[in-house]
Amino acid sequence: MAGTVGRVEDLLGNIHLDQSDVLNNDADTALRGVLKTGEDELRLLSDGDVDHQLLLRLVFKDKAKLAAIAIEALARPPAAGEYQMCSF
Numbered sequence: 001m002a003g004t005v006g007r008v009e010d011l012l013g014n015i016h017l018d019q020s021d022v023l024n025n026d027a028d029t030a031l032r033g034v035l036k037t038g039e040d041e042l043r044l045l046s047d048g049d050v051d052h053q054l055l056l057r058l059v060f061k062d063k064a065k066l067a068a069i070a071i072e073a074l075a076r077p078p079a080a081g082e083y084q085m086c087s088f
Contacts, residue, residue: 011035011058019059024050031056 012035022031026045034044046052069087 014060014062014064016059016061021057023055024053 012032015035017032020031022044024046025031026047029043029045031044044054046054
């Protein structure tokens with residue numbers, strides 16, 4: 001499925017949700033909700049009892065070329081250090 005350059009798209013239809021997962025998330029939040037655009041109330045939070053790093057593994061149905069990923073934080077955690085994002 002070809003996308004349009006510069007356009008924000010919902011990734012949900014292009015991802016194998018049963019093969020994708022997230023580690024260290026709070027039990028009340030889920031990966032599925034944050035993959036949709038325009039949903040202000042959906043959040044993915046880290047579990048306060050474990051490492052605060054959220055590790056996302058997304059498995060695409062077909063080859064995908066991502067030009068950008070937008071991540072928005074609601075607030076800076078109290079004991080926050082440096083923010084870093086890595087993709088593999």
